[in-house]
Amino acid sequence: MTKLVAEGVVSRIGDRQILTDVSLYAGAGELVALTGPSGSGKTTMINLAGGLLPPDEGMATLDGEPTWLGTGDPRPDVALILQSYGLVSILTAAENVSIALRARGVRPREADAAAAAALDRVGITDLGERLVQELSGGQAQRVACARALVVDCTLLLADEPTSELDEYNRDRVIGELRHEAERGAAVMIATHDVEVAAQCDREYRLDDGALVPSLVR
Numbered sequence: 001m002t003k004l005v006a007e008g009v010v011s012r013i014g015d016r017q018i019l020t021d022v023s024l025y026a027g028a029g030e031l032v033a034l035t036g037p038s039g040s041g042k043t044t045m046i047n048l049a050g051g052l053l054p055p056d057e058g059m060a061t062l063d064g065e066p067t068w069l070g071t072g073d074p075r076p077d078v079a080l081i082l083q084s085y086g087l088v089s090i091l092t093a094a095e096n097v098s099i100a101l102r103a104r105g106v107r108p109r110e111a112d113a114a115a116a117a118a119l120d121r122v123g124i125t126d127l128g129e130r131l132v133q134e135l136s137g138g139q140a141q142r143v144a145c146a147r148a149l150v151v152d153c154t155l156l157l158a159d160e161p162t163s164e165l166d167e168y169n170r171d172r173v174i175g176e177l178r179h180e181a182e183r184g185a186a187v188m189i190a191t192h193d194v195e196v197a198a199q200c201d202r203e204y205r206l207d208d209g210a211l212v213p214s215l216v217r
């Protein structure tokens with residue numbers, strides 16, 4: 001069974017400790033919330049779990065293998081929804097989603113069909129041909145969600161994936177992340193939104209880089 005495990009993770013920037021001895025896990029089929037005030041270390045933990053950053057101490061593993069590959073690129077079976085989206089602004093919404101599959105060796109025609117279906121899942125069927133730079137913040141955020149949904153990943157890490165969405169679209173996106181968990185992925189969502197955290201199965205709360213044990217559920 002797929003499992004993300006972080007054990008004793010420490011992250012430093014210069015002299016500052018950003019994460020202190022963080023241990024957590026997310027198993028296949030689970031939707032796990034990572035909450036905490038602004039600056040508490042959620043993005044750092046998501047990036048580290050996704051293999052974008054190496055831990056200074058401890059380890060993050062997926063199915064027993066380190067998520068950090070030494071390059072800053074995530075493993076192909078890991079999908080991330082980044083806080084900054086990380087979309088290519090001069091490509092269309094559909095191209096941004098399709099590219100995630102093409103980069104994994106899927107044939108263009110198949111990738112394009114899957115991209116259209118993923119845009120449909122997040123309610124932006126009609127925006128496929130629009131350049132990302134012409135989209136609203138909430139529309140672009142849903143393109144970033146579609147790009148993560150399309151790859152059938154084993155670990156999906158989402159950093160504030162609904163911060164720009166109205167309630168309807170927020171619940172729709174969380175519903176799609178739930179589908180990914182039901183399909184067998186482990187899903188971790190960093191969020192400020194108590195409504196989003198309430199829809200998750202378990203919650204880890206960070207405060208100033210450390211887990212708050214009484215608020216782990």
Ligand SMILES: Nc1ncnc2c1ncn2[C@@H]1O[C@H](COP(=O)(O)OP(=O)(O)OP(=O)(O)O)[C@@H](O)[C@H]1O
Pocket residue numbers: 013018036037038039040041042043044045083
């Ligand atoms: N590149 C960086 N250089 C210096 N400090 C950084 C850097 N990235 C993050 N930090 C610091 O690390 C701490 C944790 O940041 P992080 O973005 O992980 O928090 P967060 O909980 O995701 O915040 P938010 O909810 O505001 O997105 C903050 O104090 C931040 O200032």
